[in-house]
Amino acid sequence: MASTPALSDAALQEIYAFALDLGRRAGQILLDGVEKRCGAESGRGDGRVEEKMNAVDIVTQTDLDVEAFVKGEILGRYPEHKFIGEETYSAGASKDYLVDSSPTWIVDPLDGTVNYTHLFPMFCVSIAFCLNGTPTIGVIYQPMLDTTYSALGGHGAWQDDAHPAKKRRALPYVNSPKQVLGKEAPKGCIFSCEWGKDRRDVEGGNMRRKIGSFMNMAAELGGRGGKGGMVHGVRSLGRDVAAGICILREAGGLITSANPPPHPATDPVGEVRLGSRLYLAVRPAGGGEGETGREAQERVVREVQVEGWCGSIDPEIDLVSASQYPVWILIFTLNLQTRTLASATSRAKKTALPAQHQTCPTNQPSAACPWAYALPFLPRAWAHALQPKLAAAAAAHIPGLEIFFEDLLYLAAALPGGATPSNQLLAAQQIAAHCRALHLHVIAIGPFNNCEGLLAPAARAAKLRELDRWFDIADALGTDIIQIPCTFLTEGVTGDLAAVSRDLREIADRGARRKQPVRFAYENLCWGTFNDTWAKAWDVVRAVDRANFGLCLDTFNIAGREFADPCAPDGKLPNAEAAFEESMARMARTIDPAKIFYIQVVDAERLREPMSESHPFHVEGQRPRMSWSRNCRLFLCEPERGGYLPVLAVLRAICNGRESGGLGYRGWISMELFNRSLLEEREGVPREHAERAMRSWGRICEAMGWEGAVVSQNVAVEREGGPAERVEVSARL
Structure with missing residues (x-):
């Protein structure tokens, strides 16, 4: 693959600013769609949903509208760039469809469509800009919380909240110092796994194998030493995670393939490929107990790969993430609709x-x-x-x-x-x-009960903490x-x-002293x-x-x-x-x-x-x-x-x-x-x-x-x- 000449920092900064603005404008279309869906439920709008394969593989008109808008804006501004979107991507393309030397935009116009159709606010617009197959700019905008997660290669990762006042903070949330990955990791980890859209209940089918994989990861099986993990399900196509990969890396995380290399105990941890369906991500970590943060991350990767956390029952399970709780950036950067730990406000x-x-x-x-x-x-x-x-x-x-x-x-x-x-x-x-x-x-939240005339100082102190x-x-x-x-x-x-x-x-x-007085x-x-x-x-x-x-x-x-x-x-x-x-x-x-x-x-x-x-x-x-x-x-x-x-x-x-x-x-x-x-x-x-x-x-x-x-x-x-x-x-x- 021939390399594309590097863009100047000024050019990348301009593209980054464009992507941030584009994400917010696309998010407004999603909000407009939410209002139409609310109208549909009360007889005033169009909330039609079309299944592509089954109830977990769906598309709405809003998906199509947002993708068309984003594609038009990008190619109108950068006609020489390539564009890959979820709804325009051909299902028959090879796994390398995302790996291209040209400047390429990878967009999921509505990540979390199932949540969106149920009016559950965990959905987002995901926009990535790639150079030589590597995500260089990532923007994830969550419109119903008005929160943006973004990154520009070499410039760090950021969370922007618009309300109650505009605020930007660097990711990860805890970075001084970063939390250490304990020696017992991945014991006590949260796993987020790709279960896929094939839900057919047939003998020897994919769904039954994945249920076995869930047991392998979540249960304290023999020889595991109590290292059962908590498992969440997500979707992890390259278009879903391209923006998140950039954000995670810039925040100090590690992402690679969940498929083990020939010699996982000794082979270097490989670079992630966007065409993969198997992603293993580890949160940002600090050094401790004789190892650097990077060494701790690689240790977790090798244990997952060597011990077969995801492969001994189902070698094709798509493992997205393994991180010791609490998770600061991992889950929401890879698939925002599954969880948000942001302190975004109304x-x-x-x-x-x-x-x-x-x-x-x-x-x-x-x-x-x-x-x-x-x-x-x-x-x-x-x-x-x-x-x-x-x-x-x-x-x-x-x-x-x-x-x-x-x-x-x-x-x-x-x-x-x-x-x-x-x-x-x-x-x-x-x-x-x-x-x-x-x-x-x-108009109000209540009732804040039984907070007056308390005789015990401890009771008064507890009520003030509440x-x-x-x-x-x-x-x-x-x-x-x-x-x-x-x-x-x-x-x-x-x-x-x-x-x-x-x-x-x-x-x-105390209420009067708040930034937003109560x-x-x-x-x-x-x-x-x-x-x-x-x-x-x-x-x-x-x-x-x-x-x-x-x-x-x-x-x-x-x-x-x-x-x-x-x-x-x-x-x-x-x-x-x-x-x-x-x-x-x-x-x-x-x-x-x-x-x-x-x-x-x-x-x-x-x-x-x-x-x-x-x-x-x-x-x-x-x-x-x-x-x-x-x-x-x-x-x-x-x-x-x-x-x-x-x-x-x-x-x-x-x-x-x-x-x-x-x-x-x-x-x-x-x-x-x-x-x-x-x-x-x-x-x-x-x-x-x-x-x-x-x-x-x-x-x-x-x-x-x-x-x-x-x-x-x-x-x-x-x-x-x-x-x-x-x-x-x-x-x-």
Whole structure:
């Protein structure tokens, strides 16, 4: 193969800059495709998928569109260069189809198509530029996390995050010093293996051999000395890994062929060939215990090859990677959609609301009051997956969501390693990516429970450590509000206002010091231990006395404590109507509306029989109002379901103007629902609850006399990088 004359450093820098920009522009096409797919699921778009071989070998129109765009841009700029793309590559080409002396672009327009079709955010654009068959420039752009991994030969590897602020950092993540590969490696390694697209279950078939290979790598077989590894499946054609190879090498990693040479114990570790289907990659490593980092990497390579980790059962298994946990760069550089360990944060963080809503965060008078749906109050996490709930909310034109921490934990628990802090952050990134694609605004994350009046210093310290993790989660979700309910603990706490305000003031101060400051919305719970009324919650907010510490007013918790009594035959407190009317008038005179960060609106059904120890909703050790709350909440204006609380009176006291005896609140209105119906596992449950929310909103607007009872409108939302459509449902107060 004749060599191509070397390009100057300036020329390569220019190509590198072009590739970075091209990756981002191609990624925007993928995001546009996500929006169309979301529309398809709700009857508004085209989400067709075509199988090439089977369900794991598919192509979408977006694959073809992105490849055509990228090819046109490259050949328009560099007509003398060659182009190889996934969808234009002939399946009958030889294994050397990627090995060419000419300047060649190798592109996978949509790496992770299966993830993409399921609206799972782990997919990317992969662009490599090769000279003399060697990847010299690599760009991997993950559009739903707005994160780019890139490298230029001789100039290092980089991760670029665009949000919450533009930031570039060198790879690997830990490089001072690099982590040593222990002598026991590859014991304790994570393996990522190519299982291939042939899934036929036939005697002696490829799939059965690969199952045997999985056992060989993952199990602690005889003579292995406990060196079983954890195995993930990926795809590893040359077009998939060309960009990743460049990034991995520039970060200090090693990549070679998984096929052993004739004398693997002594032969030099060979150079990787792009035409190969067998790749063995080892993460960047530092020196230690009498060996350099490179020697440690080669030791791992030889052990894998000599001991037959991938070859003694199936000599053609395509081993992609072996690295000692934790993996910093290995997995996502070779096949980005399988895992991301990046600390990318939500692109929605700096999203500006439409002009008529821009005043809502500070609660100054505005022409519209946006509404939201509290995610936990779509079906519960253990009964229904997250993505259908988000899709149902978007299909019902719900513009915003509260994120319930329970949903985030369930998503994190499904990731390898369980609900660790890093997986919780990754789950937050995934939720944010889904919400961005569906134009759903995340208004808050909560509840941050039981953090006030703690008597034990160790308990307070533990809660503050937990808070630090919540700050990162809030950043990733793109929200600046953490919701804090009053404590319902009965032991180890005090209701002394000085102690409560001390704890919450420290929390507020920590939030204010963040680069992206965090606000806290404090809520009274009708079953709370101490601060169970709106007046007590307001006393706490005044005592904390911080600009970023305000209220979340909940119609159920206000009426549920001062009007309702689920243990009474009629479901009400004595003299309920008169006492509650006086309380609402006093609330409208007392609270500063600028300290209301958002409100929750919900009703509840009257129990057919009073709550008692024999009641089916009774839970030992749980207060009656909490049991009632968990089972019987309703949307507002659902009298046909038994709603009876004076919640519209609460809403009028909060939202009516001062001249009408209200606080004049303008801001987010969230529908919060807990009900036994959320535990039903029928497929249509998320959609049914989202549609109920929509009907409720229309009835609320009519009852409140708000113009435009249900207004669905497409309005421009200013995002960094250009406008995007956003569906708003709002009331003009």
